[in-house]
Amino acid sequence: MTEEIIIAGFGGQGVLSMGKILAYSGIMQDQEVSWMPSYGPEMRGGTANVTVIVSDERISSPILNEYDTAIILNQQSLDKFEKMVKPGGLLLYDNNGIIHPPTRKDINIQLVEAAKEAALMGSTKIFNMVVLGAYLKLKPIVNMENVMKGLKKSIPERHHKLLPMNEQAIKRGQEIVQEVQVV
Amino acid sequence: MKELRLMKGNEAIAEAAIRCGVDAYYGYPITPQSEVMEYLMSEEPHKRTGMVVLQAESEVASINMVYGAASGGKLAMTSSSSPGISLMSEGISYIAGAELPCLVVNVQRGGPGLGTIQPGQADYFQSTKGGGHGDYRLIVLAPASVQEMADFVELSFELAFKYRNPAMILSDGAIGQMMEKVYLPAQKERLSNEEVEKRHGSWASIGKKPNRERNIITSLALQSEVQEKHNFKLQAKYKQIEETEVRYEELNCEDAEYLLVAYGTSARICQKVVQLGREKGIKIGLLRPITLWPFPSQIINKLANQVKGILSVEMSAGQMIEDVKLAVEGKVKVMHYGRFGGMIPAPDEVLNALEEKLIKNN
Amino acid sequence: MEDTITTQDIIKNGELVFEKTSCLTDNVLSYCPGCGHGVAHRITMEVIDEMGIQSETIGIAPVGCSVLAYDFMNIDMQGAAHGRAPAVATGIKRVYPEKYVFTYQGDGDLAAIGTAETIHACNRGENIVIIFINNGIYGMTGGQMAPTTLEGMQTSTSPFGRDVERMGHPLKMTELVATLPGTCFVTRQAVHTPSAVRKAKKAIRKAFENQKENKGLSFIEIVSNCNSGWKMTPVKSNQWMEEHMFPFYPLGDIKDV
Numbered sequence: 159m160t161e162e163i164i165i166a167g168f169g170g171q172g173v174l175s176m177g178k179i180l181a182y183s184g185i186m187q188d189q190e191v192s193w194m195p196s197y198g199p200e201m202r203g204g205t206a207n208v209t210v211i212v213s214d215e216r217i218s219s220p221i222l223n224e225y226d227t228a229i230i231l232n233q234q235s236l237d238k239f240e241k242m243v244k245p246g247g248l249l250l251y252d253n254n255g256i257i258h259p260p261t262r263k264d265i266n267i268q269l270v271e272a273a274k275e276a277a278l279m280g281s282t283k284i285f286n287m288v289v290l291g292a293y294l295k296l297k298p299i300v301n302m303e304n305v306m307k308g309l310k311k312s313i314p315e316r317h318h319k320l321l322p323m324n325e326q327a328i329k330r331g332q333e334i335v336q337e338v339q340v341v
Numbered sequence: 342m343k344e345l346r347l348m349k350g351n352e353a354i355a356e357a358a359i360r361c362g363v364d365a366y367y368g369y370p371i372t373p374q375s376e377v378m379e380y381l382m383s384e385e386p387h388k389r390t391g392m393v394v395l396q397a398e399s400e401v402a403s404i405n406m407v408y409g410a411a412s413g414g415k416l417a418m419t420s421s422s423s424p425g426i427s428l429m430s431e432g433i434s435y436i437a438g439a440e441l442p443c444l445v446v447n448v449q450r451g452g453p454g455l456g457t458i459q460p461g462q463a464d465y466f467q468s469t470k471g472g473g474h475g476d477y478r479l480i481v482l483a484p485a486s487v488q489e490m491a492d493f494v495e496l497s498f499e500l501a502f503k504y505r506n507p508a509m510i511l512s513d514g515a516i517g518q519m520m521e522k523v524y525l526p527a528q529k530e531r532l533s534n535e536e537v538e539k540r541h542g543s544w545a546s547i548g549k550k551p552n553r554e555r556n557i558i559t560s561l562a563l564q565s566e567v568q569e570k571h572n573f574k575l576q577a578k579y580k581q582i583e584e585t586e587v588r589y590e591e592l593n594c595e596d597a598e599y600l601l602v603a604y605g606t607s608a609r610i611c612q613k614v615v616q617l618g619r620e621k622g623i624k625i626g627l628l629r630p631i632t633l634w635p636f637p638s639q640i641i642n643k644l645a646n647q648v649k650g651i652l653s654v655e656m657s658a659g660q661m662i663e664d665v666k667l668a669v670e671g672k673v674k675v676m677h678y679g680r681f682g683g684m685i686p687a688p689d690e691v692l693n694a695l696e697e698k699l700i701k702n703n
Numbered sequence: 704m705e706d707t708i709t710t711q712d713i714i715k716n717g718e719l720v721f722e723k724t725s726c727l728t729d730n731v732l733s734y735c736p737g738c739g740h741g742v743a744h745r746i747t748m749e750v751i752d753e754m755g756i757q758s759e760t761i762g763i764a765p766v767g768c769s770v771l772a773y774d775f776m777n778i779d780m781q782g783a784a785h786g787r788a789p790a791v792a793t794g795i796k797r798v799y800p801e802k803y804v805f806t807y808q809g810d811g812d813l814a815a816i817g818t819a820e821t822i823h824a825c826n827r828g829e830n831i832v833i834i835f836i837n838n839g840i841y842g843m844t845g846g847q848m849a850p851t852t853l854e855g856m857q858t859s860t861s862p863f864g865r866d867v868e869r870m871g872h873p874l875k876m877t878e879l880v881a882t883l884p885g886t887c888f889v890t891r892q893a894v895h896t897p898s899a900v901r902k903a904k905k906a907i908r909k910a911f912e913n914q915k916e917n918k919g920l921s922f923i924e925i926v927s928n929c930n931s932g933w934k935m936t937p938v939k940s941n942q943w944m945e946e947h948m949f950p951f952y953p954l955g956d957i958k959d960v
Contacts, residue, residue, distance in 0.1 A: 181347055
């Protein structure tokens with residue numbers, strides 16, 4: 159099994175940390191992982207994306223031109239990465255701020271209204287966990303037990319009191335993911 | 342027992358340095374390698390091992406602090422990125438001239454000038470052919486994974502002390518910023534002053550003992566005859582290194598009809614290219630130099646007898662290709678493919694380039 | 704003849720009043736006759752001898768006239784790149800905090816190309832000694848203008864005298880480093896008369912004692928002549944130094960914490 163993922167959105171949306179949790183979860187079940195950020199000079203507010211690969215084998219290139227899954231959190235990233243999803247692959251997106259939704263017919267498209275849900279849950283900070291939950295529902299590449307271990311590992315100990323809330327957000331994401339198109 | 346962690350390449354270098362018993366790190370912040378010193382400072386290695394970590398006023402000062410500590414037979418290192426390495430080049434030349442062991446890490450970014458903060462590999466000439474003034478060589482190791490970032494710290498010091506020569510880890514912003522699994526070595530104790538004196542007392546400048554002549558660390562000769570003699574000595578050492586320390590990795594070279602030569606991040610991308618090519622029925626192999634100096638010329642020369650063409654893939658406008666061509670001795674066509682200025686080639690681009698430059702036009 | 708007295712007899716019966724310290728080598732000094740470097744070397748090495756710290760001392764030589772200081776100082780030494788001695792000293796002192804480390808630098812080295820390294824070593828309060836020979840000129844390269852060259856002073860790169868409007872002002876490095884919290888002892892001395900030599904040696908001794916007590920950075924400027932560069936006889940150059948250098952670079956302690 160090899161899963162090649164791009165997660166893309168604005169800096170500050172938790173793109174990099176979502177990738178980090180996935181990478182840690184992979185390690186927890188003895189898989190090979192790579193986490194490759196694309197970084198700009200902006201610390202916050204610019205576009206941010208990270209390529210995460212989880213595999214049973216040695217990982218070759220950490221830089222890819224096509225992906226099994228694209229997790230898209232803003233319009234610029236959708237414009238850039240929709241075309242880079244492998245045919246038959248998955249595009250998961252949050253529609254907050256999306257004016258031109260994805261149009262490809264040869265990929266699976268799923269919507270998660272994570273921003274809205276996070277607001278309903280009372281914390282926009284858990285937005286990325288809702289998205290992560292939705293992704294793991296669609297592609298259970300790592301089992302939930304290991305995701306929770308990964309989550310614990312990637313959050314500094316002083317924030318461990320927030321773990322239950324994050325866990326809840328992941329579960330919520332799994333419940334609310336909607337099918338837009340399945341090929 | 343080795344410890345498993347998920348780490349950035351920059352962090353892996355820093356943690357490995359503490360665990361290898363490095364005595365001193367002197368550095369100056371620059372993107373994309375600032376995590377090295379940030380990690381070191383947050384780990385408080387003065388408490389863990391007694392290691393010194395000092396933020397200097399400039400790269401110029403950093404490398405000269407390394408010179409000072411290395412003169413005393415201690416394990417001293419610095420890290421920087423391309424523009425900072427240019428500033429250090431004076432000091433590196435002095436260190437090579439004075440035959441001091443040390444480690445310099447270059448997490449390359451796109452140049453020239455201030456350039457970009459994204460990954461690059463355009464410091465190949467600077468690292469392998471000089472950089473500073475005079476006839477000297479650095480032992481240059483090119484890690485292609487976070488694991489190698491950690492592993493090469495100890496290897497660099499081993500080689501640096503074996504030959505009393507500066508060693509360089511030539512990495513780039515991609516490997517520095519990327520997180521991967523890394524197995525960290527067990528903690529080693531730093532050498533005591535007595536042990537340093539026992540091992541390096543014949544040359545290290547640590548206080549003149551009554552039973553020996555004074556130890557002078559210098560790169561100055563003044564008289565040409567003396568300087569030439571010193572240069573002959575250096576050249577003999579470099580020859581020995583070339584004969585003994587070449588390191589490389591071969592991937593699918595046995596039946597390869599086309600050969601990719603790439604190091605570091607480019608080599609990782611090329612691993613994918615090999616796979617994509619073979620899926621299309623093109624028998625591609627990859628030769629990854631691990632030491633850029635000494636360069637694995639012999640194996641490339643040998644593979645040149647077997648393949649129809651060679652593509653040198655670099656995040657530069659074509660630097661390593663010169664060494665590949667020298668190694669090939671005109672036996673087969675050698676072409677270059679590169680992106681630069683902070684751009685990273687994608688695997689499909691490289692495969693297209695190989696097809697265009699070596700297959701279609703042959 | 705039996706009652707002839709030889710030189711050996713005189714030495715045998717005489718009282719030894721002066722001996723070169725064993726912390727200086729037997730190499731013939733490469734400095735011009737009349738230059739202050741030789742005396743500055745001698746008193747520095749006498750201090751190291753008298754404190755019994757030869758085996759624990761590391762000296763850093765600069766680039767300039769004293770580039771070959773390690774030929775004359777009988778201690779372990781490192782030759783630094785131009786201006787970098789304070790960084791080199793920092794590097795070695797930090798990994799051997801119990802040893803004695805000093806730099807010996809000229810004005811071009813310390814106050815021009817090495818300004819950043821000097822200021823920052825002083826500001827960090829590195830526990831080292833800096834001995835700074837100021838003769839207002841680049842001696843080794845043939846008498847060019849230095850950062851410390853006085854206004855109106857002729858050098859090969861200010862042949863009509865230093866015009867401060869175009870060439871900038873002479874730099875008082877010692878007053879400057881005295882303002883930094885990391886320095887514990889900052890003084891300006893000279894070595895042109897026996898009494899000045901005695902005072903300078905006392906200052907150097909104090910600097911090394913400060914290092915022993917981990918007090919911070921001690922900075923000793925020695926205003927010296929450069930009879931060759933100034934194109935004067937040694938005697939004339941010392942007179943000129945008293946008349947022109949001392950008014951601008953007054954002798955004495957500037958800071959003593």
